[in-house]
Amino acid sequence: MTPMVSSPACPLAGAITVPGDKSISHRALILGASAMGVSRIRGLLEAEDVLATLAAIRRLGVKVEAAGSEWQVHGPGVGGLAEPTGALDLGNSGTGVRLLAGLVATHSFVSFFIGDDSLSARPMKRVMDPLDQIGASFWTRSGGRLPMAVRGAADPLPITYRLPVASAQVKSAVLLAGLNVPGTTTVIEPQPTRDHTERMLRHFGAEIEVEDIDAGGRRISLAGQQELLGRDLVVPGDLSSAAFPLVAALVCPGSRLTLRNIGINPLRTGLLTTLREMGARLSLTNERQAGLEPVADIVVESGPLRGVSVPARRVPAMIDEFPILAVAAAYAEGVTRMTGIGELRVKESDRLSAMARGLTACGIVVEEGEDWLDIVGAQGSPPLGGAKVPTGMDHRMAMAFLVFGCASQRPVEVDDAGPIGTSFPGFADLMNGIGARIENAQ
Ligand code: S3P
Numbered sequence: 001m002t003p004m005v006s007s008p009a010c011p012l013a014g015a016i017t018v019p020g021d022k023s024i025s026h027r028a029l030i031l032g033a034s035a036m037g038v039s040r041i042r043g044l045l046e047a048e049d050v051l052a053t054l055a056a057i058r059r060l061g062v063k064v065e066a067a068g069s070e071w072q073v074h075g076p077g078v079g080g081l082a083e084p085t086g087a088l089d090l091g092n093s094g095t096g097v098r099l100l101a102g103l104v105a106t107h108s109f110v111s112f113f114i115g116d117d118s119l120s121a122r123p124m125k126r127v128m129d130p131l132d133q134i135g136a137s138f139w140t141r142s143g144g145r146l147p148m149a150v151r152g153a154a155d156p157l158p159i160t161y162r163l164p165v166a167s168a169q170v171k172s173a174v175l176l177a178g179l180n181v182p183g184t185t186t187v188i189e190p191q192p193t194r195d196h197t198e199r200m201l202r203h204f205g206a207e208i209e210v211e212d213i214d215a216g217g218r219r220i221s222l223a224g225q226q227e228l229l230g231r232d233l234v235v236p237g238d239l240s241s242a243a244f245p246l247v248a249a250l251v252c253p254g255s256r257l258t259l260r261n262i263g264i265n266p267l268r269t270g271l272l273t274t275l276r277e278m279g280a281r282l283s284l285t286n287e288r289q290a291g292l293e294p295v296a297d298i299v300v301e302s303g304p305l306r307g308v309s310v311p312a313r314r315v316p317a318m319i320d321e322f323p324i325l326a327v328a329a330a331y332a333e334g335v336t337r338m339t340g341i342g343e344l345r346v347k348e349s350d351r352l353s354a355m356a357r358g359l360t361a362c363g364i365v366v367e368e369g370e371d372w373l374d375i376v377g378a379q380g381s382p383p384l385g386g387a388k389v390p391t392g393m394d395h396r397m398a399m400a401f402l403v404f405g406c407a408s409q410r411p412v413e414v415d416d417a418g419p420i421g422t423s424f425p426g427f428a429d430l431m432n433g434i435g436a437r438i439e440n441a442q
Contacts, residue, residue: 003441004398004417004428006405008382011254011302014434018242020045020235021263022423024196024293026053026095027172028233029064030103031197032073033057033081034179035204037230041071044235048422049093056100059084060111075230079180083109087147090115092348092393092422095169098127101150102173105136106180108154113146118348118393118419120146127173130161134177134185158183158224165343166316168193171220175201175208181224190217193316194267199292204228216313236263236295240320240396241424243271245431246300247324248403250280251331255302257434264296270310270318271325272298278305278332305332307377312340319343323400326355330364330404332377342371348419349392358401361387362412386410395419399427406436413441 025045030053032039044050054071058064061082063074081104088111090096097113101124104111114120125144132138135153140146158181161174171187175197178185198220201208205228209221242259249257264272264284276282281303284296305328310318318325322344329336344351356368363384365376378384385408391398398414405412420427428438 001416002418003413003415004402004438005411005413005441006402007411007437008405008407008409009435009437010252010407012245012249012252012406012435013256015258015260016245016430016434017260018237018245018262018430019047019424021238022047022049022240023095023168023194024235024263025050026099027196027200028235029053029057029073030099030176031200031204031228032230033060033062033075034078034103034176035075035228035230036077037075039073039075039230040232041073042069042234044071045238047425048091049096052089052091052093053096053100056088056090056096059086059088060104078225078228079107081107084111087112087114090119092116092118092419094119094122097124097146098169098173099176101127101148102131102176104150104152105131105134105177106156107152109152111150113148113150115146116393123346124148126165126167126170130159130170130174131177133157133159133161134181156181158185160186160188162188163190166191166193168197172197175220175222178222178224184221184223186219186221188213188217188219190215191313191316192216192218192267194265196265203233203292204231234291236290236293237261239263239268242298243321243324244399244403244427245434246298247328248406248431248436249300250275250302250305250328252407253302257300259298259300261290261295262298264294267317270314271321273314274308274310274318274325275328277308278328279303280305307332307334307336309337310339315340315343320396323351323355323396324403326359326375327400327404329375329377330359330362330383331407333379334377336375336377337372339372341373347394349394349397351394351397354392354394354397358387358389358397361389362404362408383408384410385412388413388415390415391419393419395422395424399424402431402438
């Protein structure tokens with residue numbers, strides 16, 4: 001355990017970049033491992049989650065090399081993976097295990113997946129259901145929990161699958177399995193989720209069709225057993241990481257911060273929309289296309305925030321940002337209401353109750369329901385803080401409460417900042433570089 005403490009230190013100022021996008025980094029490695037020939041990746045997130053996916057694709061027989069600031073993946077082509085010699089250990093990474101389960105589900109060998117205590121508590125049934133229809137077989141602990149063994153289908157079948165939960169991981173698992181299926185695999189998503197997989201499949205040369213259907217949903221069809229060709233990729237900065245210094249600057253009086261080269265895929269920017277509704281002073285400059293994804297520089301200035309209701313339909317576009325939104329809400333005037341957030345209970349921790357418990361300990365009034373949370377803001381004066389918050393092996397809970405302590409009346413301690421390394425190596429140094437005071441606790 002690495003306890004850390006964040007003491008009030010305002011204002012925050014500077015111009016920073018944040019590490020590469022985690023979702024895009026996993027996909028770059030996995031699609032590189034599915035293509036024929038060399039893929040060169042720049043800006044890859046070199047954090048524990050992505051390095052676990054990298055180690056897993058090596059175990060599946062794919063050569064991956066670092067060459068300066070670039071990573072080169074020597075892909076064997078669709079269907080070309082080898083039976084792994086040992087268990088695939090995905091550490092803390094739900095994205096890693098679910099996407100790779102899809103990939104191996106249409107290779108006719110057996111793979112074993114393991115992970116840390118947090119990952120071993122998370123549900124895998126959501127990927128097992130569609131992959132079972134394709135022809136793969138699974139063995140897990142009770143409740144569909146890791147460890148998990150997968151026997152890939154020898155004669156995989158094309159399916160049409162309607163997602164019962166809005167999940168980019170499940171959608172991606174089905175599409176990755178579909179790469180090695182004769183015929184067309186279709187995923188129907190009633191609510192759109194991040195589309196990095198679809199964009200990247202197209203970039204690698206796959207024939208993929210995306211149609212809008214009623215009520216904002218999408219139908220995605222991928223023709224299987226096409227040849228993908230190795231490509232060059234550039235990974236933008238992760239908005240889900242940028243969100244932490246961004247909210248810190250919003251709540252620390254007198255702050256002005258520029259975040260450079262941040263991915264602004266419209267299916268990821270729900271937090272920016274919500275913060276603007278709360279009155280945040282945010283502007284996007286230098287908007288451009290960096291390879292497959294739109295990016296921009298974000299300029300943020302501190303100022304008063306007011307509570308808002310976050311509509312349930314926006315949840316997929318900010319699914320990882322609720323812990324840091326909860327911090328913004330604690331500093332706002334009035335009530336912030338989050339609804340339709342039941343999925344937060346099955347993230348790296350049960351974030352819904354972790355947010356409620358942590359905020360309460362820091363002097364904030366909250367009301368928690370099965371899939372909603374109301375947060376009563378501190379009404380203009382800085383919230384109390386002064387608590388020791390358990391992070392439950394969850395990087396985003398750790399970072400959110402360290403941001404809480406940047407402007408509260410008393411310091412905030414987290415019991416374990418270790419998990420921050422899964423997504424945002426160098427978080428404390430970067431924050432301290434703009435004026436924060438985040439240190440190891442005694
Ligand atoms: C991710 C999808 C989301 C998100 C996760 C990354 C992805 O999970 O919470 O951090 O890269 O596809 P769900 O698919 O469970 O919503």
